[in-house]
């Protein structure tokens with residue numbers, strides 16, 4: 001039996017609600033701790049999850065993946081990814097914007 005999906009945010013009225021799988025995400029929504037739900041594309045062996053920041057970027061997990069860290073290669077935004085089996089045999093992705101940003105190096109100015 002699937003448990004009803006509950007949010008931890010009910011203790012904290014300031015916490016924004018999760019963004020549903022069918023909802024559009026803007027860059028302003030991608031604040032640390034924000035929860036974003038996404039539909040996935042599940043094949044016989046893999047689960048493809050679109051990045052909330054760049055929808056044409058996907059990460060590919062295995063069907064056995066439960067938790068992972070997903071990083072967008074275009075903008076380096078990082079998400080904690082949880083995959084939940086869905087009733088239709090696919091998977092439902094819950095992405096949490098990571099609290100710890102990744103900082104990419106570049107050539108120092110002289």
Ligand SMILES: [Zn+2]
Nearest residue numbers: 053054072075
């Ligand atoms: Zn991105």
